[in-house]
Amino acid sequence: xxxxxxxxxxxxxxxxxxxxxxxxxxxxxxxxxxxxxxxxxxxxxxxxxxxxxxxxxxxxxxxxxxxxxxxxxxxxxxxxxxxxxxxxxxxxxxxxxxxxxxxxxxxxxxxxxxxxxxxxxxxxxxxxxxxxxxxxxxxxxxxxxxxxxxxxxxxxxx
Amino acid sequence: xxxxxxxxxxxxxxxxxxxxxxxxxxxxxxxxxxxxxxxxxxxxxxxxxxxxxxxxxxxxxxxxxxxxxxxxxxxxxxxxxxxxxxxxxxxxxxxxxxxxxxxxxxxxxxxxxxxxxxxxxxxxxxxxxxxxxxxxxxxxxxxxxxxxxxxxxxxxxxxxxxxxxxxxxxxxxxxxxxxxxxxxxxxxxxxxxxxxxxxxxxxxxxxxxxxxxxxxxxxxxxxxxxxxxxxxxxxxxxxxxxxxxxxxxxxxxxxxxxxxxxxxxxxxxxxxxxxxxxxxxxxxxxxxx
Numbered sequence: 001x002x003x004x005x006x007x008x009x010x011x012x013x014x015x016x017x018x019x020x021x022x023x024x025x026x027x028x029x030x031x032x033x034x035x036x037x038x039x040x041x042x043x044x045x046x047x048x049x050x051x052x053x054x055x056x057x058x059x060x061x062x063x064x065x066x067x068x069x070x071x072x073x074x075x076x077x078x079x080x081x082x083x084x085x086x087x088x089x090x091x092x093x094x095x096x097x098x099x100x101x102x103x104x105x106x107x108x109x110x111x112x113x114x115x116x117x118x119x120x121x122x123x124x125x126x127x128x129x130x131x132x133x134x135x136x137x138x139x140x141x142x143x144x145x146x147x148x149x150x151x152x153x154x155x156x157x158x
Numbered sequence: 159x160x161x162x163x164x165x166x167x168x169x170x171x172x173x174x175x176x177x178x179x180x181x182x183x184x185x186x187x188x189x190x191x192x193x194x195x196x197x198x199x200x201x202x203x204x205x206x207x208x209x210x211x212x213x214x215x216x217x218x219x220x221x222x223x224x225x226x227x228x229x230x231x232x233x234x235x236x237x238x239x240x241x242x243x244x245x246x247x248x249x250x251x252x253x254x255x256x257x258x259x260x261x262x263x264x265x266x267x268x269x270x271x272x273x274x275x276x277x278x279x280x281x282x283x284x285x286x287x288x289x290x291x292x293x294x295x296x297x298x299x300x301x302x303x304x305x306x307x308x309x310x311x312x313x314x315x316x317x318x319x320x321x322x323x324x325x326x327x328x329x330x331x332x333x334x335x336x337x338x339x340x341x342x343x344x345x346x347x348x349x350x351x352x353x354x355x356x357x358x359x360x361x362x363x364x365x366x367x368x369x370x371x372x373x374x375x376x377x378x379x380x381x382x383x384x385x386x387x388x389x390x391x392x393x394x395x396x397x398x399x400x401x402x403x404x405x406x407x408x409x410x411x412x413x414x415x416x417x418x419x420x421x422x423x424x425x426x427x428x429x430x431x432x433x434x435x436x437x438x439x440x441x442x443x444x445x446x447x
Contacts, residue, residue: 022160066166132258
């Protein structure tokens, strides 16, 4: 098996990894210790493996690791600033939007990308944007509330 | 899953990409977004040819056409002001319904066409927009109307070529246009059970100057409903004629039964979606029936 090298940025740190040409980004990220990237359906349906690539949410199970060469990847491990949780993480905690937690990293990353491109989304826009992140514990009421609360909190901040 | 892949290429020119596909033969596969290639998990693939470094991600106006580079993502199509403003925005609407945000950020317009699913949602509006595809081979390019691009489920008429561009003619001036894309699926973003698109150009007397109707997921490929179009072309729109055209569209399709829907249901929904699409067009064109 031939190997190849990819150079990318993960959570603001430069990385250089040796991969097999057919490796999926999901497998490589988990192999490298980013366990916040969850393995779910492996078919691009459930969104548990969502990461941001150049700021855009993608399913890492549907991307070859080689496609990430030269790009900027953000996983849930890179969302908090030191001890300070991201406002979305705070909102998910405050609103009881986390049950088993398996879908949470993908939901938070997808919501983060949504707020970056649309800082003031309606509930419909939040639901639409997050339709690719499945929760199998309870549902979507609490996560949607949490995202909308984070929007409101951001508006209050000077 | 792709343990047998022994090379991942990122060619810098179309010529090099075509050469790699030629060398790799059946065991080489093009990767644009990768979302279909990965789900299909074909164990015979040995070589992946990534075409995203070829400068084919763009949306531009050239002369009397808009041209979309084949590696433009579905999200890029959906968000483009130009595409939203062209033909009632039906291509942007269809792109927005192709899977989740995560999928649309990777999946490409060219990929949706080359994958040749009978249910490819972008193909249906493209057919009524009279789109053509530009195919690049080792030495020459050819342009093909989109309805001659699809051959069978999962098969196109590509021959050691790359789909490089999609051309969208700007609709002719005169009279009033109406456009519609209608999709029936379990959810808005799910694969279509049936989809339909229509484009109508009507003159001041209510006579149809242009009639284009297309359907998805009811035949081996996305198809134009030629029989239904012929019943309306050159005619004044009436409730009866439109009903006849919808019946004709339903008679002409050849749906199959699969896990998503039985054939009879698909046929009936083809009739209904064409009816709704035509009504949308009539309303937009300002015709009173």
